[in-house]
Amino acid sequence: MKILIVMDPGIVIPVNGYGGIERIIELLAKEYLSLGHKVDLLITTGSNINGCTIHSFGKEGFPPNKWDARFAILYAWKFIWKKRSDYDFIHNFGRLVYLLPILNCKVKKIMSYQREITQRNIKLFCKFPNKNMFYSSCSKNLVDRANVPGNWHSIFNGCDFKMYNLNNNINEHSPLIFLGRIEKIKGCHTAIAVAKATNNVLIIAGNISPLPEEQKYFEEEIKPHIDGVQIKYIGTVNDEQKNVWLGKSKALLFPIEWEEPFGIVMVEAMACGTPVIGFKKGSVAEVIDDRVTGYKVVNKNEMIKVVEQLSNFNRENCRKQAEKRFDIKIIAQQYLAIN
Numbered sequence: 610m611k612i613l614i615v616m617d618p619g620i621v622i623p624v625n626g627y628g629g630i631e632r633i634i635e636l637l638a639k640e641y642l643s644l645g646h647k648v649d650l651l652i653t654t655g656s657n658i659n660g661c662t663i664h665s666f667g668k669e670g671f672p673p674n675k676w677d678a679r680f681a682i683l684y685a686w687k688f689i690w691k692k693r694s695d696y697d698f699i700h701n702f703g704r705l706v707y708l709l710p711i712l713n714c715k716v717k718k719i720m721s722y723q724r725e726i727t728q729r730n731i732k733l734f735c736k737f738p739n740k741n742m743f744y745s746s747c748s749k750n751l752v753d754r755a756n757v758p759g760n761w762h763s764i765f766n767g768c769d770f771k772m773y774n775l776n777n778n779i780n781e782h783s784p785l786i787f788l789g790r791i792e793k794i795k796g797c798h799t800a801i802a803v804a805k806a807t808n809n810v811l812i813i814a815g816n817i818s819p820l821p822e823e824q825k826y827f828e829e830e831i832k833p834h835i836d837g838v839q840i841k842y843i844g845t846v847n848d849e850q851k852n853v854w855l856g857k858s859k860a861l862l863f864p865i866e867w868e869e870p871f872g873i874v875m876v877e878a879m880a881c882g883t884p885v886i887g888f889k890k891g892s893v894a895e896v897i898d899d900r901v902t903g904y905k906v907v908n909k910n911e912m913i914k915v916v917e918q919l920s921n922f923n924r925e926n927c928r929k930q931a932e933k934r935f936d937i938k939i940i941a942q943q944y945l946a947i948n
Contacts, residue, residue: 610697610945612641615651615689617703618667618681622656625847629873630702630723633766637700640941649696651688664688686710700944705730713738719947721745723766724870726755735759743947747871748892754868764943765896766871767935772848773880775928776856784810784841785916786858786883788851788874791817791827796864796888798830799909801840803862807916811862812854813842856881859919860903863887864912872896879903879931882924886915902927 616634624631634650635658641648642660650658654665666684667677685707689699693710698717701708705720705727712718712734718741726746734742735758742760746752749763785807787800797813804811813835817827834840846854851874855861861878869891876896878885885903887893897903901923904915933939 611647611649611695612698612700613649613651613689613692613696614638615685615699615701615703615707616653617673618653618677619669619671619673621653621669622650622658629766632768632873633723634702636767636769636937637941637944640937641945644941644945651685682706698945705734708742709734712742713740715740717741717743717948719743719745719944721747721764721944722751722870723747726751726757728755728757731755731757731759745944745947748895750868750892750895751870762943762947764940765935766873766876767937767940768873768876768880770880770928770932770936773852773877774856775882775925777882777924779857779859779924781920782810783857783859784812785860785862786812786814786854786878787862788814788846788855788878789863789872790815791831792820792823793826793830794865794867796862796866798826799864799866799912800862801831801834802909803864803912803916804840805834806913809859809916810838811840812858813840814844814846814850814854816845851877852881855883858883860916861885862912862916863893864909865890865893867891869893875903876931876935879927879935882928884919884922884924884927886912888912898930901930 614634620631622631622635638648638658638661649662651664654668656663667681690710693714696716701720708718744759745762745764747766752761785804787797789795791797835842855878861883863885865888871892875885879902885897889905889907897905899905906912
């Protein structure tokens with residue numbers, strides 16, 4: 610099978626820092642290759658994935674400016690229309706409009722959503738003549754909230770479990786960890802409060818948002834608590850560092866204040882055997898198997914109680930269960946099986 614994967618330009622693959630969707634694209638491309646398929650990618654100039662054919666468009670820079678974004682549409686239209694008969698499967702992680710020229714062509718098309726779904730656009734597309742057009746969301750919660758027409762499949766995100774090591778060498782002095790963008794909706798302030806209430810060390814890892822309101826949030830609600838002893842900020846981390854820090858932590862705190870579409874860090878923690886304690890919003894209820902891969906709670910007080918009861922958690926079972934559901938091999942097969 611010949612597969613084309615499409616993404617919005619802006620972030621180069623392999624990713625160095627922020628780029629959750631791009632990490633999924635890279636993993637899927639490599640897995641499709643390992644299954645014997647030929648893989649092309651229409652992605653940001655400067656990207657490279659061994660074994661894949663790269664068709665470059667757009668330039669690095671996130672978010673792109675409006676003129677670059679408009680040019681990307683025209684370029685994608687021209688490329689996809691010209692190559693419409695070359696592929697058996699086109700997997701689009703970019704803008705839905707990229708698929709407009711081939712909407713009624715026989716090639717299998719999957720539009721994958723990793724963020725909030727725009728109802729208006731999909732309703733419009735479903736009115737046009739179309740063939741073999743499918744939609745996927747990274748959680749059932751995401752598509753249920755959108756209430757949109759179309760042939761939908763909920764397929765989780767995942768990770769390559771070979772990149773993460775099970776760590777059973779955890780004790781009462783092991784730290785808690787918060788890993789994610791430092792934004793109010795991610796709940797880092799709550800993680801700090803939980804660590805202090807339970808007398809635990811908290812490792813904070815992630816990038817600080819450049820948005821002015823989030824800079825203010827960091828300066829006023831996070832930075833004053835960072836003392837380098839109980840509350841430690843280690844900055845952004847790469848995949849190798851994630852494996853180390855998630856693995857040495859007794860739990861990942863995920864106190865989100867929004868309807869998170871997925872949250873790949875939850876799966877990365879589980880791959881290390883580290884339980885996820887998450888607020889029951891967005892995809893959390895679907896991702897966590899309660900008391901096996903983590904705990905679903907509704908508020909800070911419940912999170913505190915769970916943290917105080919982690920001593921008997923089975924980290925080996927956590928990884929085994931998560932691998933059955935979220936390893937990239939499973940995810941790729943689910944996409945290929947859509948018809």
